Amino acid sequence: MRTDSTPASKRWFSKEWLLEQKSLIALLILIVIVSMISPNFFTLNNLFNILQQTSVNAIMAVGMTLVILTSGIDLSVGSLLALTGAVAASMVGADVTPLL
Structure with missing residues (x-):
């Protein structure tokens, strides 16, 4: 047994x-x-706000996971995300309306 x-x-x-x-x-x-x-x-409003703020990182993490699993490690995506955030912050600081 x-x-x-x-x-x-x-x-x-x-x-x-x-x-x-x-x-x-x-x-x-x-x-x-x-x-x-x-x-x-x-509150429900704050939980939705947290989900909205983390959605970009979550989508990029899923994509990078697939890249790493296929042995194509590429870390340039993180630097591109940081550069995009810095440019967007400087545009907001200079009162420039970005065209999306």
């Missing part, structure tokens, strides 16, 4: 599991604390 048991290192809330997941736990604690301090933090 064979019994499959979960190793002690993979059990939820074991010492090893907590040490492996310390970044996630710290993030959850930070979210709870900031939500209690600021009532506007955990």
Whole structure:
């Protein structure tokens, strides 16, 4: 008779599991604390704002993941994103309307 048991290192809330997941736990604690301090933090409008702000990086990360998986490592995309952000910021600072 064979019994499959979960190793002690993979059990939820074991010492090893907590040490492996310390970044996630710290993030959850930070979210709870900031939500209690600021009532506007955990609102639907703010969550949509966060998703909108991270969408460009998420799309680029998916594309770069595919490039790296095919062994065509190309790191120039990050520098191009930084250059685009710097140019856009300088245009906004100079009150120039960019044509998109």
